[in-house]
Amino acid sequence: MVSAGDAPPILDFSAFYSNDAAAKKKLVDDVRNCCLHNGFFQITGHNVPLDLQQRIMTWNKRFFDLSLEDKMSVGKDTTNTWNRGYELLKSQILEPGTLPELKEGFYIGDEISKAHPYFIHKKLNSGPNMWPSSSVLSDVEDFKSTALDYYAQVVSLAKDILKVLALTLDLEERWFDDFAEGAVATMRMLHYPSQPPDSPQKLTRGIGAHTDFGTITLLLQDKVAGLQVYDYQTKEWLDVQPTPGAFVVNLGNLMMRWSNDKYISNLHRVINQSGEQRYSIPVFFSGNPDYVVECLPNCRREGEEPKYGPITVQDAVSGSYKESYGRAEQYKRELAAKEAPVAQAKEVAVA
Numbered sequence: 600m601v602s603a604g605d606a607p608p609i610l611d612f613s614a615f616y617s618n619d620a621a622a623k624k625k626l627v628d629d630v631r632n633c634c635l636h637n638g639f640f641q642i643t644g645h646n647v648p649l650d651l652q653q654r655i656m657t658w659n660k661r662f663f664d665l666s667l668e669d670k671m672s673v674g675k676d677t678t679n680t681w682n683r684g685y686e687l688l689k690s691q692i693l694e695p696g697t698l699p700e701l702k703e704g705f706y707i708g709d710e711i712s713k714a715h716p717y718f719i720h721k722k723l724n725s726g727p728n729m730w731p732s733s734s735v736l737s738d739v740e741d742f743k744s745t746a747l748d749y750y751a752q753v754v755s756l757a758k759d760i761l762k763v764l765a766l767t768l769d770l771e772e773r774w775f776d777d778f779a780e781g782a783v784a785t786m787r788m789l790h791y792p793s794q795p796p797d798s799p800q801k802l803t804r805g806i807g808a809h810t811d812f813g814t815i816t817l818l819l820q821d822k823v824a825g826l827q828v829y830d831y832q833t834k835e836w837l838d839v840q841p842t843p844g845a846f847v848v849n850l851g852n853l854m855m856r857w858s859n860d861k862y863i864s865n866l867h868r869v870i871n872q873s874g875e876q877r878y879s880i881p882v883f884f885s886g887n888p889d890y891v892v893e894c895l896p897n898c899r900r901e902g903e904e905p906k907y908g909p910i911t912v913q914d915a916v917s918g919s920y921k922e923s924y925g926r927a928e929q930y931k932r933e934l935a936a937k938e939a940p941v942a943q944a945k946e947v948a949v950a
């Protein structure tokens with residue numbers, strides 16, 4: 600049982616693949632408790648090989664070690680609306696009132712060509728990946744195959760977790776299958792430089808307090824800590840300890856809405872004051888963009904109205920993205936407006 604003040608527990612997911620009914624029931628019960636508590640847990644005993652986790656993490660570091668110019672060769676500019684490629688430091692503000700975030704990212708997803716109906720119809724995060732050229736990265740083919748293999752295996756694990764989530768709601772294991780068919784998921788390699796000692800403590804974030812937009816997130820952390828989950832009862836931030844081989848799993852806003860707020864999409868953030876570089880790789884599983892999400896069975900009392908109306912996965916998730924990037928843009932505009940008169944005054948002084 601998870602209680603107030605407890606960090607997300609580590610659950611052995613191998614029970615899902617075993618024939619041990621008691622162990623499987625315990626896993627389902629534990630996952631249900633976590634979903635009701637704060638929607639966060641860690642899993643070991645899954646089928647994603649440790650070696651693959653290590654190889655993608657090595658690529659994560661190698662990618663961010665490239666020069667800024669090389670990273671910008673796959674920059675996610677305004678023409679790339681499908682969210683792939685490199686994102687500069689300080690591009691996002693997830694926590695209103697804090698500074699642009701000390702993280703840089705590289706977005707990868709399913710390899711979707713411009714002829715694919717998802718691209719043509721501008722479905723959520725759907726389009727071709729942006730890979731560095733071989734002149735930038737001579738073994739880019741290994742980067743590609745490692746990333747796409749990792750992505751596919753984590754998406755498959757996400758589908759297994761959805762089966763467990765179905766069981767937690769006393770639904771058939773296959774309940775989420777239609778939603779998971781043709782699902783969109785986005786993987787984001789992240790690098791958090793250590794926060795400079797002179798940066799304002801209260802305002803500096805690797806990633807500001809936020810909840811995730813999609814259905815479930817599976818996160819791989821490297822060795823450096825920094826991820827924290829907010830505990831509403833104790834009003835404290837709980838550290839999510841990096842655990843070798845484990846994935847941190849958390850529910851996103853779509854799952855919370857879908858469950859009529861029975862299951863929780865919880866606030867979390869990253870602050871890296873370790874003095875070391877921090878790396879992580881979340882995979883955000885959204886679902887089939889056209890699937891209509893409407894109060895799950897067993898999530899409201901008989902006769903009670905659902906809190907939310909039906910919505911497509913596409914509409915639910917894309918709304919949240921626009922909001923968070925809009926905030927960083929607005930901050931930069933305001934800063935530029937504030938600095939402009941100062942710059943002009945300096946010019947006058949020099950003249």
Ligand SMILES: O=C(O)CCC(=O)C(=O)O
Nearest residue numbers: 789806811826869879881
């Ligand atoms: O890097 C982490 O540990 C967390 C990342 C995260 O919360 C996110 O990208 O939504």
Ligand SMILES: [Fe+2]
Nearest residue numbers: 809810811867
């Ligand atoms: Fe997150």
